[in-house]
Amino acid sequence: MYQYDQYDQAMVDARVEEFRGQVARRMAGEITEDQFKPLRLKNGLYLQLHAYMLRVAIPYGTLNGRQMRMLGDIADKYDRGYGHFTTRQNIQYNWIKLEDAPQILADLATVEMHAIQTSGNCIRNISSDHFAGAAADEVVDPRPYAELLRQWSSFHPEFDYLPRKFKIAVIASDTDRAAMRLHDIGIQIVKNDAGEIGARFYVGGGMGRTPMIAPVIREFVPALQMVSYAEACLRVYNRYGRRDNKYKARIKILVHEIGADEYRRQVEEEFAHILTLGLEPPQAEFERIAAFFADPGLESGLADGYDRSDPDFAVWADQNTTPHKQAGYRAVVISLKPAGGIPGDATADQIRLMADLAEVYSLDELRVTHTQNIVLPHVKQSDLYALWQKLDAAGLATANLDLIGDIIACPGLDYCSLANARSIPLAQKISARFAEPERQRALGELKLKISGCINACGHHHAGNIGILGVDRKGTENYQLLLGGSEAADTSLAQIVGPGFSEDGIVDAIETVTNVYLAQRAEGERFLDTYRRLGMAPFKEAIYG
Amino acid sequence: MVEHCLRYRDDEPVGDPAVTVDAFAVQGNATAVRIEPGDDARALLPALDRIALIEINFPSYGDGRGYSAARILREHGYAGELRAVGDVLIDQLSHMRRCGFDAFAPDKPITPDAADKALATWPEVYQKTVDGRSPIWALRHGR
Numbered sequence: 001m002y003q004y005d006q007y008d009q010a011m012v013d014a015r016v017e018e019f020r021g022q023v024a025r026r027m028a029g030e031i032t033e034d035q036f037k038p039l040r041l042k043n044g045l046y047l048q049l050h051a052y053m054l055r056v057a058i059p060y061g062t063l064n065g066r067q068m069r070m071l072g073d074i075a076d077k078y079d080r081g082y083g084h085f086t087t088r089q090n091i092q093y094n095w096i097k098l099e100d101a102p103q104i105l106a107d108l109a110t111v112e113m114h115a116i117q118t119s120g121n122c123i124r125n126i127s128s129d130h131f132a133g134a135a136a137d138e139v140v141d142p143r144p145y146a147e148l149l150r151q152w153s154s155f156h157p158e159f160d161y162l163p164r165k166f167k168i169a170v171i172a173s174d175t176d177r178a179a180m181r182l183h184d185i186g187i188q189i190v191k192n193d194a195g196e197i198g199a200r201f202y203v204g205g206g207m208g209r210t211p212m213i214a215p216v217i218r219e220f221v222p223a224l225q226m227v228s229y230a231e232a233c234l235r236v237y238n239r240y241g242r243r244d245n246k247y248k249a250r251i252k253i254l255v256h257e258i259g260a261d262e263y264r265r266q267v268e269e270e271f272a273h274i275l276t277l278g279l280e281p282p283q284a285e286f287e288r289i290a291a292f293f294a295d296p297g298l299e300s301g302l303a304d305g306y307d308r309s310d311p312d313f314a315v316w317a318d319q320n321t322t323p324h325k326q327a328g329y330r331a332v333v334i335s336l337k338p339a340g341g342i343p344g345d346a347t348a349d350q351i352r353l354m355a356d357l358a359e360v361y362s363l364d365e366l367r368v369t370h371t372q373n374i375v376l377p378h379v380k381q382s383d384l385y386a387l388w389q390k391l392d393a394a395g396l397a398t399a400n401l402d403l404i405g406d407i408i409a410c411p412g413l414d415y416c417s418l419a420n421a422r423s424i425p426l427a428q429k430i431s432a433r434f435a436e437p438e439r440q441r442a443l444g445e446l447k448l449k450i451s452g453c454i455n456a457c458g459h460h461h462a463g464n465i466g467i468l469g470v471d472r473k474g475t476e477n478y479q480l481l482l483g484g485s486e487a488a489d490t491s492l493a494q495i496v497g498p499g500f501s502e503d504g505i506v507d508a509i510e511t512v513t514n515v516y517l518a519q520r521a522e523g524e525r526f527l528d529t530y531r532r533l534g535m536a537p538f539k540e541a542i543y544g
Numbered sequence: 545m546v547e548h549c550l551r552y553r554d555d556e557p558v559g560d561p562a563v564t565v566d567a568f569a570v571q572g573n574a575t576a577v578r579i580e581p582g583d584d585a586r587a588l589l590p591a592l593d594r595i596a597l598i599e600i601n602f603p604s605y606g607d608g609r610g611y612s613a614a615r616i617l618r619e620h621g622y623a624g625e626l627r628a629v630g631d632v633l634i635d636q637l638s639h640m641r642r643c644g645f646d647a648f649a650p651d652k653p654i655t656p657d658a659a660d661k662a663l664a665t666w667p668e669v670y671q672k673t674v675d676g677r678s679p680i681w682a683l684r685h686g687r
Contacts, residue, residue, distance in 0.1 A: 007680040010667045018665050022635070038606065039635055121606070151670045151680070157642035158615055158673070161608025238612045243581075277619060279672045281681035288684065 001064055001365060002147050002292045004112045011154065012109045015116055019043050020102040027099065042122065042160070044115030045101055048415050052096040054104060055118040060128035060146040060170070061089030061368040063113075065359035068366050070111045072351030078104050083351060085336060085344040087408060087459055088167070089127045089368040090118060094415050116154060121162045123153035123234070127169045129177045130369040133293060134377040136325040139191050142172035144290040145199070145226065148281060149187075152227045159234050163241035164249035166234070167206075179370060179462060179486035181205045181214045184251045185233060192220050199226045203233055203263065204255030207456035211492050212252040215260040217267060225271075227280050232271035236263065296363045296378055302328020306381040313388050315437070316399040321384065328381055332362070334374040334391060335398040335406060339435035340428050343409045344372030353394050361387045370459075371408055371447075373401070403440040404448055404513070405431050408459055412452030412469065413476070419452035421469025421476035422502075426450060429506050434513075443513055446526045447486075462486035464527045465509060466493040478505040482512065482538060483530045496539050508542050515541045548653040552646045553625055558597040578629075585613035592622045600645070602630040611643045618644035618674035637662045644674045 004012070019039070026036040040046075044055035056071070063071075071091055075083045078100045079093040086092055096104070108114055118125055126146045133141045149168060153159070159166070169180045172189035180186035186202035198220040205214030221229040237251045240258075255263045304327050308314040321330040334354060337343050346354070354374055358366045361383045362376035369375055379387060391397040400406045407430060410416065412423030427450055434440055449463030453470075460466030466481035477499040484493030500508055513526075515538050520529045530538070551557065562578035563571065565587055576597040579585055588595065598617060600610040614626055627647035628640050634654050641663055648654070654662075672679045 005684070007668050007683065011670070011680075014665060014667055035633065121608075154670050155639075155666065156671055157639035158611045159608070160636075160639055161606055161611065235612050239609055243607055243609075273619070277672070281679075282685060284685045285681040 001062060001296070002059075002143075002289065008151075009109075009112070012112070012114050012116070015043070015114060015155075016102065016105045016109050019105055023098060023102050038120060040101075041120040042117060043101070043105065044118035045096070045098075046119060047417070048094065049413075049417050050415070051094065052098055052101065053415065054093045054096045054101060054115060055086070056091050056093075056108060056113060056115050057118045057125040058090050058113075058368050059150050060126055060132070060143050061130050061370075062128075062132070062143060063366050063368070064364045065355040065366070067111045067113055068355035068358060069352050070107065070113065072348040072355065074104055074107060075348040075351060082345055082347045084342075084411065085346065085368050085372050085374070087370050087372060087410070087457060088125060089130070089370055090125060091368070092411070094411070119165075120160075121164050121166075122160045123156060123162075123166045123168065126150050126153070127167070127178055127183075127370060129171045129173065130367040130375050131177060131322065131331050131377065132172070132367075133296065134324050134326075134329070134331045135173055135175075135177075136323055137175055138173040138325075139189055140172050140197060141290075141293050142170045142189050143293050144286065145172075145187070145189055145223070146170040147289050147292075148227065148286060149230065152230070152281075159238060162234070162238055163243045164246065164251075166237075166251070168230075174488055176486070176488040176490070177369075179459065179490075181490045182207055182211070182459075182462060182486060183214065185230065186214050187226070189223075190220065197223045199223065199229070201229060201233065203267075204252040204260070206250050206252040207459060207461050208250065209247060209454040209456070210250075210252065211456065211461040212256060213490050213492065214252070215255070217260060217264050223286070224280055224283060225275065228274045229267075229271055231279060232267045232274050235270050235274075236266045240266075296365060298326045298329065298363070298378060299380070300326070302326075302380065302382075304328060304381065306384050310385065312392075313385055315441075316388055316392075316397055317384055319399040319403070319441070320397075320401045321379075324378070326378075330379055330381055330384060332376040332379045332384070332387065333369070333401045334376065334396050335400055336373050336396075337400060337406050337431065338395055338398045339405060340432040342424050343407045343427050346374075350394055350396060353390070354396070357387060357390060371406065373406070399437060400440055402445045402447065404434045404443050404446045404465075405440050406447070407431060408447075408449040408463070410451050410453075410457035412450075412458075416452065418455055419469065420454075420471035421452050421478065423450045423452040423458055423469060426467065426469075426478065426502055426505065429502065430509060433506050433510065443517070444525055446513070448509070449484075459486065460484070461492050462490070463493055464525075464530070465512065467505060468495075470499060472499065476502065478502065480505060480508050480512075480542075482535060483527065485527055494535060496535060497543050511541050512538050548649060549627070550648045550654065550656060550659050551625075552641070555625075558625060560597070562597060562599045579610070579613055581607050581609045583613070585616045588617065588622075589620050592617065592620060592624075595622070595624050597625045597627060598622065599627045599629050599649075602628060602632055605631045605633050605636060611639065614640070614643040614645055615674055634658055634662050638665050642669065642671075642673045642675045642677070
């Protein structure tokens, strides 16, 4: 894992001091809320319905036990004893007092963490594959590239007042586990025919009210020109992205309106100029960063296979662990989606337990997934049973990865001032309706995603089943969408028909799953059946 | 000369009023030009050596196009005064300085002491820009 040197630490410390001063000026009334807003947003501090919310960055979703333990301690000390892991691989605290915020940032800085650029119209925390460094199918570990971009984008002086927020994801395998093409810039690290490593740039994807799948803007950017190319992409956007309407200000609209070819032409022109400026960190800097990720301490010579005699354990191991590139290991997904629970929430005690377990069983590494779960990436197969027992005792062994209970949901109207409808109670109702584990497994892979408003923080466009909360004449109403995918076969879900009440949408989902069970062909996932049959039989069953 | 102007240059301020980019294209003998957010800074590139002052207007602090305009001008060798005017706030000074601005005429005055403090916020920088500072990656590798 990456470790700060004195420079990284000095930058984060400087930010803490700057923000301490800004909060003091606000508390003393020297600046207005309007003037303070952009400053607090640059530090991840939102004003929500009931309190301030603080969003802490977890760069590319990777953290160690010490950092995770701090997240638990902050939940206890400054919040109400829990935190919420987000679809951007970050964590949010929902009950923060303004006067505590600078000290929270100071506490985070002691474990090399921060909340820099987790909000505002700037380059946000960079996300990545939650199995990076463990996945058998990756070309290389994408995280050194993500870290290089993290440093480049931190306090970038030209791109702090973009037309709108800007999200970058970096992956390095053909299997997309990061919804890469639904980002403003999606980067896939690839190897070309000559065996050289480079970056394929997808630009102009996104969800929100106008979902778009990003087109390829360049097939191959040499690794040592990646920062320069990103700079060119951002500069064209900063100059020509729309600023007249915040709903049309994301880069996807620019790319769509002028076309991918014209955007590419402008970027290439800017790129040619930028290459003359020598902005790119040297190979030695990349190697310095990459060395931190090279070897987490995996043992070689271990055999695959483990004792599966406990049936409950075997069910969990089959559902929630995945193959590892190193023989004798598995990557473990800890579900934060217990039956009837709040997706992505974890108590301070659970967070600290996961920190302890990472130190004992996973070479001191954890990952946050964009599906709001936690990964222990490097677990020896011989340790799986002991690990499962400890997770089970803490309510963290729900065996529902990628099943209908593994719901993504935004905070919704319970917390968020932008929301039109509540997401959490609906997620809980759906989770309770399908709580029976055998029933979930019979349905197989089924990704259900809920957003409480058109901004789509709950990724409903990418749900096999997506739900969008809307306000209909003052009452909460839910639209049903089908057929989305965030994986390498990215597709956008389509609205089925008129919306539903909270109970009505749960019934409609059940109807949809019944159609699938009745019509599926051998080996088909829900998404496959939907793609084969189209919308009609589902619509007929719901409204017919 | 604008009131409340913070300058980080040693030469004498330009007294001429700034003309618009469009006007400059017609009456090319002006020595001071004012760029609005929608203007293309590259239109001035052929004439940079005879311009002594370029003002870049920020009608609203949230419109960041002027940061790119400033960098483009400096990247192409502009050496005259580059002045940020309008809704320029203290918390933006250090980023503006990094993008090549060396004068500020904010709508709401900023004291020189407060500006000095703001400009000293960052002990180091991660990116190479046009302000001559060595980025952290260069310091790490002795460049």
